[in-house]
Amino acid sequence: MQMKMLVQRIEEINKSRQTVYLDDGTAFPLYKGEVRSFKIKEGEYLPKEIYDKIFLEILPKRAKVRALNLLKIKPYTEKGLTDKLNEGGYPQEIVIQAIDYVNSFHYLDDRQYALDFINTYSDRRSRMRITQDLINKGVSKNIISEAFDIYFEENNSNFELEQVKKILIKKNYSSEWPFEEKQKLKASLYRKGYTVDIDRISLD
Numbered sequence: 001m002q003m004k005m006l007v008q009r010i011e012e013i014n015k016s017r018q019t020v021y022l023d024d025g026t027a028f029p030l031y032k033g034e035v036r037s038f039k040i041k042e043g044e045y046l047p048k049e050i051y052d053k054i055f056l057e058i059l060p061k062r063a064k065v066r067a068l069n070l071l072k073i074k075p076y077t078e079k080g081l082t083d084k085l086n087e088g089g090y091p092q093e094i095v096i097q098a099i100d101y102v103n104s105f106h107y108l109d110d111r112q113y114a115l116d117f118i119n120t121y122s123d124r125r126s127r128m129r130i131t132q133d134l135i136n137k138g139v140s141k142n143i144i145s146e147a148f149d150i151y152f153e154e155n156n157s158n159f160e161l162e163q164v165k166k167i168l169i170k171k172n173y174s175s176e177w178p179f180e181e182k183q184k185l186k187a188s189l190y191r192k193g194y195t196v197d198i199d200r201i202s203l204d
Helices: 032-037 048-073 078-087 092-104 110-121 127-136 141-155 159-170 179-191
Strands: 004-012 017-022 027-031 045-047
Touching: 017 032, 027 032, 027 048, 045 048, 048 078, 048 092, 078 092, 110 127, 110 141, 127 141
Parallel strands: none
Antiparallel strands: 004 017, 004 045, 017 027
């Protein structure tokens, strides 16, 4: 990095924070008091010692604390926590440091997150729906598959079949239903992600 970098602009985030943009494309959030104390101004150069203090001391510590505080509120996947830190305006290198930090304490576990998610929603969502929800949260398909294997090994049950049975009972389903009505029900179940064949289900 060159000894000084030009501050192109400073933008408001909220009443207490601002984003500082440098001429190399770097951007980072600071409290307004910090911007003032470091005498950071648009159109002026940012000395290397100030840059280093911000990137080696202030931002890494702040991002790590933010990550820990987020995890105290609720569990996150690695992608989910990364996204939250990105929303805070932290530079990518700082986000990576924070993720590595919480990972060093095993605070992020996508497999356990997926298993907890499956346990939470196994009574009301199809496997396909749960899988897609987890993918959207950044969990890999391999980890999701492993989590389902663990779930089925621990529970020894077909939760999709039980869910569909409840739906059929609620709708007063009968194998004597007209073909058209059966097809409508099958289509409705399919849209919700269920692949269970209702023609093979016994409600006795």
